[in-house]
Amino acid sequence: MESSLVAGKVVPPAPARRGLAVPRVTAEELEEIASRGWPAGETARLGDWTLRASGGFTRRANSVLVAGDPGVALDDALAQVERWYAERRLPACLQVPDSSAWAQRIDAAGWAREADTLIRTAPLAPLTSLPEPPAHLGRVRLSRDVDAAWLAAYHRTGELTDAALKVVSGGASVWFATLPGAAGHPGPGAIGRAVVDGPWALFGAVEVPPEHRRGGLATALMGALARRAYEEGATAAHLQVEADNAAARALYDRLGFTDHHGYHYRRPLA
Template sequence: MSTDVSNLPLGSRVVVRWRLEVPDPATGATLTDAVGTLVRRDAATVSVETSRGEVTIARDRITAAKELPPKPSRRGAAHLALSVEDLQRVMIPSWGAVERATLGDWALRASAGYTQRGNSVVPVGSPARPLLNAVTEVETWYAARGLPAKFALAGPQGFDPAGDPLGAVLLTRGYTAGSRTLALTAARETVAAADPGGPALTVSRELGPEWLEAHRGTRATVPGATEAVLLDSPRVLFGSITPGGGLSQQLGLRAADAAGTAPIALARLGIGAGWAGLGAVWTDPAYRGRGLAAHLTAGLAARLRQEDIALLHLQVEHDNDAALRLYRRLGFDVHSSYVYLTAPLP
C-alpha cells in the first residue's frame, strides 16, 4: 500500500491505515484502519465514511492507503461475487479515455473514435434526470465531439437489450445493437499458476515506442488519442515478448527475425478500483499457436503480486472462440456481458 491518497478517486471504496494520537487503551495498538467510501479530501485531511460513521484523518498520520474492490453482492468466488453493475464500475478506469464526463452516475467517454470502449457511455446507476432527457443530453455531448452516441448496456450473459428499460428506449430511437461482448473474470493466482512457460517477458510502466508501434499494426489508431487512452488508467503495465534471449530456438526464428527488437506479443493491464483489466492482447500471426499469449497473460498476472491486486477482468466478443478457449484454460470465467447500442448517423 502507498501513503499517497491524492490519486484515490472520491467515491471509491478504500482502506486507510493511520497512527493513533495515543495507543488504544484496551489493546495497546498504535495503528488503526478506516474502511469505507472516500468522501472528502483536502491538503490536510481525508474523510472516509465507514460502517460506524465518518472518520476524518490527518494526512500526516496516514501510513498506508489503497483502493478496494466493491463489496461482494453474492456468495462464491471473489471474482464472480460482484453484481453486473459493480463489475461495470470496476472496468471503467481500466481502459482509458481522452475525455471523461459524468451524467449523474453514468460515465461518458470520448477518444476521437479510438476503440468503442473509449467512445461510449457506461450507463450504470441513475443519470439523475428522466431517462429520455438523459439520452438526449448524451446524444448532444457526443454530437459536439463529432461522434455518435454509444451505450455499453450490460446484463447477464445472453440478455435481450429490448428487455432493459434503457435498451428499449434506445432501440425505439433507431439505435442498433452490435459487438456483444463477454466480461470474464479470474483470480490472480489461478491465472499465474496456469502459465505454460516460455521466453522472458518485458513488463514496463512506460509506453515504449516499440510497444506502441507494434500496437498500431494491430488495429486502427488515432495519433495522440491512442497514446492518451493507453496511459489514462490510474496504473498501467505494458507487457511484451521480443525476439532474442533464447527465443529464436524455441520459436524457430530466422536469424534476421531473431536479431529484431519489435515485439511479437503484446498485452496491457490497466489497474483501477482494486482490479486489473487485461486488454490490447496480440500475437504476431507468424507466431500464433505457440502459447505466447497465455504465457504473457499469466506472467502479467504474477506481476500483480507486486501491485497488491488479486482480481482480473477482460472483455472478449462473444463469438471469438479462439480467445475464449485461451482464457478459459487460464482460469477465467464468464461473469456477465454487454452490448453496444449505437445511435443512427444523422
C-alpha cells in the same frame, strides 16, 4: 507415542493463498472498474450515466457508460447524448450491460444493437503459475511506459493519436508486456497490457502475430502480467472479449476465466 513426547506445539493450518476467489461485484460495479482501466480523455455526467470521449479511439472510450438513472426522461437523456457527441464530431454511442433495466427501453427507442461483448473474470493466483515462455525467446519484458516495439505490434497503431495514447497509458497502475519474437521474425512475439486497481487486474491488448501463434506465447505473457499484479496486491483478473471471438474465448476458458456478464453497444438509427 504420547508417553515419550517431550515437547510440542500447535501448528496452525497454512494460510489460504490470496487470489483464489473473485470478489462479488455487480455488473455496473465491474463496468466502472473496467472504465478506470481504459480512461477516456474527456468525461461528463448525466445523472448516473458517464459520457466519454477520446477522439474516436475505441468504442469503450467514446461511449456513454449506462449505469443507474440519467436523472431525466429517457428521450431527453438520449437527445442530450446525441448533442454532446455531435459537439465533438463523434457518433453517439451507448455501452449497455445486458442486465440493465434500460436495455429494453433503449431498444424501443430505436437504437440499434452492436458488438456484443463478454466481461470474464478469474482468480488471479492460478494465473501466476502459468509457464514461462520458451527459453529461446527469453523473458517477458515489463515496462511502465509504452515503447515503439509494443506500439508496432498493436493492431490499432494507425489510430494512436496523442488522445489515444492517453487512453492506452491511463489507469491506476499500468504495465506493458512485450515478449521477443523468434529469430528471423521482426517485432515482438506477443504484447499485452494490465492495469492493477485495488484487488482487480484488468488484462487487455493481448496480441500475438500470426507467425507466432499456437506456441503458448499469450499464456506466458499473461502469466508474467499476473505475477506482477499479484505482487501489487491484486486478487482477481478481468477482461473483455467479443462474444463472437471463439479463439480468444477458448484461450480464456483454458486459463480459468468464466463469464461475469455481457454488455453491448447502441447507436441511433440513421
